[in-house]
Amino acid sequence: MSKPNRLLASLHADDLAALQPWLEEIALPQKLELSLPGEETVYCYFPTDGIGSTVIVSPAGQQTEIGVFGREGMSPASAVLGADSNPYRVVMQVDGRGYRILRTKLDELMAERPHLHALLLRWAQVFGAQAATTALSNAVHSVNERLARWVLMCHDRLGGDVMSLTHEFLSIMLAVRRPSVTTALHVLEGEKLIYSQRATIIVRDREGLEAFANDAYGVSEHEYARLLGDFRSR
Structure with a gap:
């Protein structure tokens, strides 16, 4: 494999084989x-790089993101x-690469290999924790804190x-309209936490972002670390 996916890299050698x-x-590719x-x-x-977005869509067509995943999942x-x-x-929001496998084949392999199934079940637990944290954050945190979390x-x-x-991606992530995204970006820029230009965000102060996000960030990350090891190289 040219690049590691964190879950695949965590498998027992015989399960990976x-x-x-x-x-x-x-x-x-994006979209x-x-x-x-x-x-x-x-x-x-x-995935081995890039970002995928899991979005819930209402019957009327409104949508909001409940979670993201990348090389860790x-x-x-x-x-x-x-x-x-x-x-x-589920849609790619940032270009990447990765691997795909037929779901039916993965079903067969999980039935045959309990360690493989157990590892992927732990991922499902982590993703569920991320979705629940997103729901809580949308209810109790400011748009600015939620933007810091997603960044x-x-x-x-x-x-x-x-x-x-x-x-467009950020507005779906935050469940707000684009003008609110622009305002929140200006707030984080004013705090000297990021640079924002066109469709690009540059992180200036990682520790400052974590402090600004307060308890909006960290719950699902800690759950991943508890069950699967910390995937964050930082």
């Missing part, structure tokens, strides 16, 4: 839809739980201080 022949390395609500899940994806988590479809829209989460997954994040 059984999985590898079925993994197809692919590009994951690629990995799964759609109610449709049968054909493939499961293990896989999608959809519902497949790990035995579901053949996913109630969410930190993207920073964790991209491995660099320069991030291509469009206003």
Whole structure:
């Protein structure tokens, strides 16, 4: 494998050897839809870079993000739980690469290999914790704190201080309109935590962002570290 996916790299050697022949390395371009609500899940994806977004869509077409994933995880988590479809829209928001495997084949391998299934179940627990934390944050934190949280989460997954994040993506992440995104970006810039230009955010002060986000950030990250080891190189 050219780059590591954290879950794949954590597998026992024999489990990885059984999985590898079925993994197809692919590009994951921005706006690629990995799964759609109610449709049968054909493939499961293990990114090695880039950011995927899991979005819940209302019957009227309104949408908001409940979680992100990158090289630390896989999608959809519902497949790990035995579901053949996913109630969410999963789309790549930042270009990347990774591996895909037929869901039916992954089902077979999980049934044969309990250590593989246990590892992926721990990921499903972590992703559920992230979704729950997002719901709490949307209810109790300011837009500015929520933006700081999402910038930190993207920073964790991209491995660099320069991030291509469009206003459209940020508005879905924050469940607010674009003018509110612009205002929140100006606040973080004013605090000298980031630079913002066009569709690019540059992190200036990681520790300052964490302090600004307060308790909006860290719960699901700590759960990942507890169950799977800390994936954040920082």
